[in-house]
Amino acid sequence: MFLCVIRAEKDRVAKEQREKGLKTKKSFFSFSGSAAIKEEAAASAEPEDEREDQDEIDALLLSSKKLEAQRREMEQLQVSLTSAQIFFKRTDVDT
Secondary structure, eight states, X not given: OHXXXXXXXXXXXXXXXXXXXXXXOOOGGGOOSHHHHHHHHHHHSXXXXXXXXXXXXXXXXXXXXXXXXXXXXXXXXXXXXXXXXXTSOOSSSOO
């Protein structure tokens, strides 16, 4: 569930960035000197809030991947320990 929310948010942010890229793209022949360079640089610069949001999304994605890896590791450990019980049965307890 949590991964789906993060993935949806990441897709939404990527879509917004693509749309912004399409809006700010200029054709090759529309170059008009240093004013065009300054305008393009200002348009391509990300606002601080968007950069922070992207950093938070990246941190959440990384955390979710780490948690998923730890979950898989614990599941494998549980299976291993359960399997090892066959070889190390307790003889002092009546079962």
